[in-house]
Amino acid sequence: MPIFEYGQKEIDHLKRKDKKLGAAIDKIGMIQREITPDPFTALISSVVSQQISKKAAETVWNRLATLLGNLTPESITQVEVSAIQSCGMSERKARYISGIADAAKSGVIDFKLLDTLTDEEIIKNLSSLHGVGVWTAEMILIFSLCRPDVLSYKDLAICRGMMNLYGLKELPKETFERYRKRYSPYGSVASLYLWELSGETRGETRGQVQCFNSHDLKQRTCPSVSPSVCP
Incomplete structure (x- = not known):
């Protein structure tokens, strides 16, 4: 898997810029996180997993796989919203998809x-x-796109990891921005370590996106294959 x-x-940049983060990197070691190279698949899977557990998301994804066969814009638009909803999600979420x-x-x-596009253009779109x-x-x-410098203030686990690392009782946006600039241009790598430092497992935390891969749909007929999830 990619x-x-x-x-x-x-690693050298982050360790040079921030000793506390550097010490955490040394303790944790290299982190491997699977990606979903196709952004359409990644986005659909993120909507599927919104505000539900990892196990529930896998169940819904398997049902969606059975319904569609291959995940494409065409395969989705060929079925009714009610059919998507029947996979185990709300009508609103089915309409989003x-x-x-x-x-x-x-x-x-x-x-x-x-x-x-630039990061800002992608977020806007x-x-x-x-x-x-x-x-x-x-x-x-x-x-999905493997952009190197993304650190999200909207991610509760990242904020919790940052607070744990620096012993902060609160994290105003100005403080977060100071650290974000310190980590730049490798904020995405810093994100991986802050998730680890949050004390929660990525993908099982409320709000964390779960990234299923398009090949999971094609392999759904094999009972031994379960959807791959970004840890």
Whole structure:
């Protein structure tokens, strides 16, 4: 499975800029996180997993796999919203998924060209879709497009990890921004370690996106294969 790649250059930079984070990096070691290279698949999976547990998201994803076969804008727009809802989600969430597929099919958002845009442009485009907020767009930047400098103030676990690392009782935006600038241009790598330092497992925390891969749909007929989830 493809992973978010980083190496000694990024580690050396973070250790040089921040001794406390550097000590945490030495203690934790290298972190491997799977990615979903296709941003359309990543976005649909993030909507599926919104505000539900990892186990529940896997169940819904398997049902969606059975319904669609292959996850494409075309396969989604060919079924009724009620059919998507029957996979185990709310009508609102099913409409979000249908709307994202409509936007992709019509070309309102060209997912194949997303990687040619800046981080800010991608966030603006994706968050214009119903059901997609800034935080979800930021997670797509990291766990699909592998952008190197993303640190989300909207991620509760990242904020908790930062507070744990520096012994903070609160984390105003100004303080967060000071650390974000310190970590730049490798904020995404810092995010990986702050998630670890939050004391919670990514993907099982409320609000954390779970990234299923498109091949999971194709392999759904094999009972031994379960969806891969970004840890």
